Each structure stands twice: as C-alpha cells, then as structure tokens.
Amino acid sequence: MSDPTVFQVAYRSTANKPWSPPELNALLGVARENNKALGLTGMLLYADQSFFQVLEGPEAKVRAMVEIIGRDPRHHSLSVVLARFVHVRDLTEWSMGYVEMSLKDLSRIDGLNNFFVDSVDYTRFGKGQAMMLLNAFRNGFWRASAV
Numbered sequence: 001m002s003d004p005t006v007f008q009v010a011y012r013s014t015a016n017k018p019w020s021p022p023e024l025n026a027l028l029g030v031a032r033e034n035n036k037a038l039g040l041t042g043m044l045l046y047a048d049q050s051f052f053q054v055l056e057g058p059e060a061k062v063r064a065m066v067e068i069i070g071r072d073p074r075h076h077s078l079s080v081v082l083a084r085f086v087h088v089r090d091l092t093e094w095s096m097g098y099v100e101m102s103l104k105d106l107s108r109i110d111g112l113n114n115f116f117v118d119s120v121d122y123t124r125f126g127k128g129q130a131m132m133l134l135n136a137f138r139n140g141f142w143r144a145s146a147v
C-alpha cells in the first residue's frame, strides 16, 4: 500500500442565519471551482443552521482552506472533529458534493441509527459520527444521496 499522503479534515460549524437553497448553491459554485483548482475533494452537509464538511487532499492545501473557511463571517464556532492521513480519498467524485440527509437517511447508516431523534443538528457530530458517515460513503452510500 502507498504512503498515506491524503489529508482529511472534518469539521462542524454553525451558520449565522438560515441559508436558502440559492445561497447554498452560490457557495457550492465557488467551492467547486476553487477546490478543483487546488486538487481538493469533499462534501458539505447542511441542516437547521448547522454545517458539516469534509475536505481531503494535500495537507497544506487542506489546512489553508480550513483557515480560509474558518474566517468566513457567514458561520461561526467551527470545530474540527477529525484530522487524519488516509491512503485513499473517500470522496473522489466530488470537488464539493452537497448532500441533503434526512433523519431517515441518517438512520440507515451503521452507527448513526439512533443518533438524531427529532431533527438533524450537525453541531452534535464528533469524531465517531464523522467516521461512521465517511465509512458509509466509502461503501457507496453517496450513490443514493448525492445531489
């Protein structure tokens, strides 16, 4: 197996206000263009003013992007829950995939079955949940959920 040179970061944050679909789309447009140029892949989840994002690629590029995103005034309380080197990217298909996950979708993921009860709030996600989610996507979950 090759050296684990892919750096992967997952964080959660809180939006400063509810985001509309056009606002999310505009953000995704910018993110996709920049990430493609930087060799970054990843995914973004949004629910009820909470964000959860995974970014992967060369370490320096990932760290620099997390810095930029952390300074974005449209959200706050960014907290990195996972930072690790992996051999293979989990999200090769996406410069920035946007995934809308309902409670029902999330309940189908091993290890997350009963994590959320009434509503989805990614500020509750920690390392364990990030790893379960990535595991599900690695095993093809995205095929049913990607937008």
Ligand SMILES: Cc1cc2nc3c(=O)[nH]c(=O)nc-3n(C[C@H](O)[C@H](O)[C@H](O)COP(=O)(O)O)c2cc1C
Pocket: 013, 027, 030, 031, 032, 034, 035, 042, 044, 051, 053, 065, 068, 069, 070, 071, 072, 074, 075, 096
């Ligand atoms: C939750 C969230 C996730 C973001 N993700 C990315 C991203 O993956 N890539 C990116 O280039 N910008 C992302 N941004 C936007 C950056 O904070 C910043 O506005 C953007 O990189 C500036 O790009 P520009 O210099 O091309 O205008 C994100 C912002 C937020 C609030």
